[in-house]
Amino acid sequence: MKKFVNQGNNDTRSGFGAGLLELGRSNNEVVALCADLTGSLKMNEFKKEFPDRFFQVGIAEANMMGIAAGMTIGGKIPFTGTFANFSTGRVYDQIRQSIAYSGKNVKICASHAGVTLGEDGATHQILEDIGLMKMLPGVTVINPCDFNQTKAATIAICNHIGPVYLRFGRPKVPNFTDINQNFEIGKGIKLIDGNDVTIVATGHLVWEAIEACALLENEGISTELINIHTIKPLDEEIILNSVSKTKCIVSAEEHNIIGGLGESISGLLVKNNLVPMEFVGVEDSFGESGTPSELMKKYGLSAENIYKKCKKAISRKQLGV
């Protein structure tokens, strides 16, 4: 199995901050808006270097979305920054009408997604945001897996015309993807070749899936791992090609299983190639306070659980159920 080297733990939000800073230097039309979470979103460097293009809107996310929509008229490319919860659920109608339906070129950048926000608890741990955003017509939904990929994604979405939801997180996690990667929106990345089962993972769950692959390999199981950083549009080809070989699949995401990546994949399979599928995600519940690693474990977002689900998927394939 291909080995992945952790270049050192880092947070995906810092990848966003680094990408935004680069964009500030390379594109004068890029502006950034923040709702009183500049430090948490790692937007400080952009603010420092481009004070005239940084807009502190205060604790007023609805207004931030509307201002961002308005700023596109005349050519600006606004990047909004706040927690995922306040980037989606709190401002859903503002995004729906002023950004999505209006076709505005706003990049909604959301940190602290999922349970790994940790101790603040369920009020802040949104697990429904992928579902909310993927349901909006024309909105691209991206959930990169590590620092390098988040930085690359941040830069890539600037060149994409149209609304984008970019989701990332708070904790420091292994940084293992190529520092010079070319991020292609809508194009999944096959990380590991395998024959017995396919794992399609997104965000923080990609590293857990790599560890699950090692556990499975110990038992002689050959796993194919796909990093789906773009949830919408979904790379259908890479998934269908993989399951035509492995004949079973497991999805893994830090999100409610209802409305998430797994649901998108299951729809794809029902229409094209119905193979046994298992879901790793939060089982339709809210989160709670705790450390990120405790929460990942408790809510089944772990390598061990992915391993178990892979075994189950393989056994269903063998039994034909």
Add this chain to the structure above:
Amino acid sequence: MPNLSDIVVQVRRDILRMVHQVNSGHPGGSLGCTEFMVTLYFKIMNINKKFTMDGKNEDLFFLSNGHISPVFYSVLARVGYFPVSELKTFRKINSRLQGHPTTHEGLPGVRIASGSLGQGFSVAVGAAITKKLNKERHIVYSLHGDGELQEGQNWEAIMYASANKIDNIICTIDNNSKQIDGDLKDVLDMGCLKTKFEAFGWIVLNIENGNNLIEIETKLHEAKSLCFKGKPIIIIMKTEMGNGVDFMMGTHKWHGVAPNDEQLELALNQNPATLGDY
């Protein structure tokens, strides 16, 4: 150019005929804002009739209370953004003239979707910021319902605009004191709007009769002269819902109800054609 009062009468006819033919839409607020919209587009704004979404080097207008789309569409057509004949497609299937304004179908003159209330202030502020970043001296105009101010997002934007010296916007409140469920003061009393806006740091102008072309034009010129002085500008404009059709005035009944055949005839008789119907 025809005189403004002739345009006003023709726009009223457009509104009445549009809502009548689909038996839906919002004539009351549309008629109440007809004089304002005609003055703004035909006398005040510096616009490029060759529409671009970016609207660089021209004034911009945003309609926040999107339900008065009939008056918006009629004025956009009459000013030349699209053929007047297209008004007959209002609210029909496959039309660019959706029930509420949208950019989605590519109707020239519309730069944002509106209808879900309370979002227009933020959008206008954003567009005004971009004009500043682009070193333009043009002005962003917007129109809002008074009942619409019950939505909280407005006050976020109102607070932001004065704190950040957004002084290239002129926002107008259609103060007809009515909303769907009845009088504003009965549904949710807004108190004194002037005091509220002053407390939020805006320059407040009043139009006592928002159906009087001369007063509207005078006040809009005054508002323009106050731009670029460090403060956002609000015009609180008292209007009569249903203005120009006697049986539609003085009541909130015609907020979202179309006239029947008989009522249409009566209403049109009070507003004889001036520029020709669509």
